[in-house]
Amino acid sequence: MKRVDYLIIGQGIAGTMLSWFLLQAGKRILVADDGKINSASRVAAGIINPVSGRRFEPAWMYDTIYPFAKDTYNQLSALLQVPVFTERNLWSVFPSQQMRDAFFSKPNSHVYTEIPDQLQYASFLDQPFGAAIIKGATVNLKTLLPAWRNYLQSQEALLPVHFDLSSLEIRDDSVIYNDVQADKIIFCDGVATMQYPFFRNIKFLPNKGEVLLVKVPGLDTQDIIKKSITLVPQGAEQFWAGSSFVWDYADDDPTAAQREKLEQSLQQLLKVPYEVTGQLAAVRPSGNDRRPIAGLHPEIPVIGIFNGLGTKGCSLAPFMAAHFTEVLAGRAPLMKEIDVSRYFNIIQR
Secondary structure, three states, rough: EEEEEEEEEOOHHHHHHHHHHHHOOOEEEEEEEOOOOOOOOHHHHOOEEEEEOOOOOOOOOOOHHHHHHHHHHHHHHHHHHHOEEEEEEEEEEOOOOOOOHHHHHHHOOOOOEOOOOOOOOOOEOOOOEEEEEEEEEEEEHHHHHHHHHHHHHHHOEEEOOOOOOOHEOOOOOEEEEEEEEEEEEOOOOHHHHHHOOOOOOOOEOOEEEEEEEEEEEOOOOOOOOEOOOOOEEOOEEEEEEEEEOOOOOOOOOOOEEEEEHHHHHHHHEEOOOOOOEEEEEEEOOEEEEOOOEEOOOOOOOOOEEEEHHHHHHHHHHHHHHHHHHHHHHOOOOOOOOHHHHHHHHOOOO
């Protein structure tokens, strides 16, 4: 029987970051993941945005998490020899005069943004109310996730299977999964966590996102472009275009209805023709308070969770995974804002 310190379920951005920091800490790990192509992390564009919402509010903890994320992704890029992290301007088009006025009314509106002297993309974009330039970044999940998967395999730390709860045996001091014994099991598998009985207390608010892959002839840029839809450059005039938020859905497959809505948003943004080359969909994990969910189960401490990163996953995951690693080692208390105990009516000290 293989013995490890931690069995990690899921290798999206949460599982990738947690496994990286646990390996850095010298822990024996095994990551179980079936490589599902329509997981939330594999469909996401990997945007890191210092502001939240249409009101340009500074993102939670951004001054702390951004430099940490940048350093982490650059370390992984050097180790894996693949491009991972790119700093980019985010060209944010004001959808209305009201939104432009709201931007200028905020005392902190210029912390991460500036107003350009002249409008770029005049021949490509419909932007009568102007735009703001936001200093952001992207994480290339299309290269990072498979490269890390290959690395885990090279370290004999990958279990390429779909996790089956019926095969899990929970003991007082460890768990058994098939022929693996782990001191602890940590669930990083997104919305799949909702089906486990020991996490029923968690108030997840999952939502389905759909995106289009489009080609815009002549629009060759490294900038992210955002209005009611976001265009993320993929090279050679190709763009990730999304994404939708659907709260009532039957499955995680792409739909004609959301394609129509996304194309309506594209037509409101672009002045030029485009070609749809693909469509993707996935269900995002998110907690009801829009904060990550981490920690050991308050009643079953051999079970843990690192989940609920939501749309800020690429910026939050490195710092929060490193913090959780310190918590697991007994070197730091868990941040109250992310503690899973908040869902179990337990007083946090």
